[in-house]
Amino acid sequence: MSDRVTTVATVTLSGAQQVLAAAVEHAATLDVPVCVAVADRAGNLVAFARMDGAPLLSAGLAQDKAYTVAAFGLPTHAWWDLIKDTPSLLHGIVKTERLVIFGGGVPLVVDGELVGAVGVSGGSVEQDREIAEAGASALA
Amino acid sequence: MSDRVTTVATVTLSGAQQVLAAAVEHAATLDVPVCVAVADRAGNLVAFARMDGAPLLSAGLAQDKAYTVAAFGLPTHAWWDLIKDTPSLLHGIVKTERLVIFGGGVPLVVDGELVGAVGVSGGSVEQDREIAEAGASALA
Amino acid sequence: MSDRVTTVATVTLSGAQQVLAAAVEHAATLDVPVCVAVADRAGNLVAFARMDGAPLLSAGLAQDKAYTVAAFGLPTHAWWDLIKDTPSLLHGIVKTERLVIFGGGVPLVVDGELVGAVGVSGGSVEQDREIAEAGASALA
Amino acid sequence: MSDRVTTVATVTLSGAQQVLAAAVEHAATLDVPVCVAVADRAGNLVAFARMDGAPLLSAGLAQDKAYTVAAFGLPTHAWWDLIKDTPSLLHGIVKTERLVIFGGGVPLVVDGELVGAVGVSGGSVEQDREIAEAGASALA
Numbered sequence: 001m002s003d004r005v006t007t008v009a010t011v012t013l014s015g016a017q018q019v020l021a022a023a024v025e026h027a028a029t030l031d032v033p034v035c036v037a038v039a040d041r042a043g044n045l046v047a048f049a050r051m052d053g054a055p056l057l058s059a060g061l062a063q064d065k066a067y068t069v070a071a072f073g074l075p076t077h078a079w080w081d082l083i084k085d086t087p088s089l090l091h092g093i094v095k096t097e098r099l100v101i102f103g104g105g106v107p108l109v110v111d112g113e114l115v116g117a118v119g120v121s122g123g124s125v126e127q128d129r130e131i132a133e134a135g136a137s138a139l140a
Numbered sequence: 141m142s143d144r145v146t147t148v149a150t151v152t153l154s155g156a157q158q159v160l161a162a163a164v165e166h167a168a169t170l171d172v173p174v175c176v177a178v179a180d181r182a183g184n185l186v187a188f189a190r191m192d193g194a195p196l197l198s199a200g201l202a203q204d205k206a207y208t209v210a211a212f213g214l215p216t217h218a219w220w221d222l223i224k225d226t227p228s229l230l231h232g233i234v235k236t237e238r239l240v241i242f243g244g245g246v247p248l249v250v251d252g253e254l255v256g257a258v259g260v261s262g263g264s265v266e267q268d269r270e271i272a273e274a275g276a277s278a279l280a
Numbered sequence: 281m282s283d284r285v286t287t288v289a290t291v292t293l294s295g296a297q298q299v300l301a302a303a304v305e306h307a308a309t310l311d312v313p314v315c316v317a318v319a320d321r322a323g324n325l326v327a328f329a330r331m332d333g334a335p336l337l338s339a340g341l342a343q344d345k346a347y348t349v350a351a352f353g354l355p356t357h358a359w360w361d362l363i364k365d366t367p368s369l370l371h372g373i374v375k376t377e378r379l380v381i382f383g384g385g386v387p388l389v390v391d392g393e394l395v396g397a398v399g400v401s402g403g404s405v406e407q408d409r410e411i412a413e414a415g416a417s418a419l420a
Numbered sequence: 421m422s423d424r425v426t427t428v429a430t431v432t433l434s435g436a437q438q439v440l441a442a443a444v445e446h447a448a449t450l451d452v453p454v455c456v457a458v459a460d461r462a463g464n465l466v467a468f469a470r471m472d473g474a475p476l477l478s479a480g481l482a483q484d485k486a487y488t489v490a491a492f493g494l495p496t497h498a499w500w501d502l503i504k505d506t507p508s509l510l511h512g513i514v515k516t517e518r519l520v521i522f523g524g525g526v527p528l529v530v531d532g533e534l535v536g537a538v539g540v541s542g543g544s545v546e547q548d549r550e551i552a553e554a555g556a557s558a559l560a
Binding site for chain 3: 433471
């Protein structure tokens with residue numbers, strides 16, 4: 001291999017299912033039915049679960065949260081501070097396709113490297129974030 | 141309940157995950173990495189897995205196959221015989237959004253009732269159908 | 281790293297620009313202005329050029345050809361033989377978003393591994409394929 | 421030629437590649453991996469590069485910034501002052517497809533004439549603008 005090719009670490013289905021199971025389990029302890037999506041390093045869906053009673057609207061949001069994290073590298077709850085004091089960004093970037101700027105999307109990090117993302121939707125943004133972090137910690 | 145309201149039987153996350161696991165296991169015995177999607181009675185995604193090495197293109201197709209089955213009630217491999225001798229259907233219905241007319245989408249039936257669907261993509265249409273049927277049989 | 285994470289080899293910008301330059305140079309010797317797109321292993325765009333006089337329509341087609349190859353692993357000219365004798369596929373799969381089933385999309389392979397794809401559009405399918413292969417050979 | 425026909429000056433691939441190279445070089449000196457897109461006078465993509473490590477989300481934003489500039493004639497950072505005091509514009513125009521109202525899109529001007537645009541995304545809006553201007557100055 002030369003500088004023409006690089007290698008990218010990315011979550012496997014096995015790893016994604018561990019994240020999914022940990023997130024669903026944590027959501028169940030909170031009694032908050034959510035949708036959970038796990039994306040690989042390139043933002044493509046690897047694993048998904050909609051818990052019984054989770055809002056249908058959340059299915060897309062969970063996937064978009066995971067995509068946002070994989071596509072930009074930050075947890076979705078970090079976006080607000082990034083844009084709130086720049087009015088042109090605040091008004092202008094929110095419409096970006098699949099970009100979610102509120103909590104619930106969290107990076108999957110292994111050995112210090114971003115390898116994918118988990119997105120959760122269905123509870124409050126604080127609950128979604130907490131559940132996503134519980135999922136992510138299963139991999140760390 | 142009166143005649144103004146009805147109930148719909150639909151697969152749970154637990155049921156969907158059994159279908160998913162059985163399909164993934166069968167695909168592994170065939171050594172064919174696929175995407176598997178399980179939809180509820182309304183066609184909405186409940187559970188999804190992309191096996192390591194499955195084509196990215198299959199992620200959408202698996203979901204569309206499950207949707208097609210839930211949305212019309214037939215396995216996707218039944219569509220061709222239904223439309224092939226009616227040119228207006230053959231040319232006119234195929235473009236319907238999310239409609240898939242080849243094998244790999246199979247109904248989930250419990251107690252004679254359609255409760256959801258499983259869609260598989262990544263192998264040949266025969267393999268996809270066989271894997272989807274292996275998944276569906278986990279619920280029957 | 282465990283089985284929770286895998287590594288994927290993918291083309292760099294430097295590698296993609298070598299492919300792009302080789303394809304554009306070959307197209308110039310044929311006097312056929314084309315669009316050339318290079319995608320990474322996950323199908324995301326890395327490098328693109330529209331030669332002067334290339335059809336505008338080709339800009340999207342070149343990107344879709346590269347995406348198709350990365351997302352399914354086969355050169356786009358291999359799709360026709362794959363589907364021509366199965367009427368349900370022939371009629372049913374062509375509408376898949378971004379799927380291109382004619383020549384001009386070619387895998388980028390380094391050390392026997394798929395690391396991305398190049399898509400060319402603007403000439404005949406034979407010319408597009410020849411130009412894409414000239415591009416791909418710059419990386420091999 | 422008569423008054424029924426006019427000519428439009430527009431950047432060539434060669435010119436676009438000079439802009440691209442200058443922008444990428446400047447981004448490298450800042451150590452900010454970005455996506456760079458060059459559009460012609462009509463807003464259509466001519467050349468594109470995604471630097472290694474640039475956010476995936478930036479690929480579309482860079483192209484939309486270049487489009488916005490070509491399609492309206494102003495740098496994208498000029499939009500905010502244009503709309504901020506007119507609530508109907510502020511709330512009503514931002515959703516326009518592909519319109520970007522924050523920095524990073526810069527006109528390409530030759531002999532006083534708009535001939536295309538460069539769009540940069542991946543850093544802060546100030547960095548994106550600085551990199552785009554470095555690219556544009558290669559053509560001036």
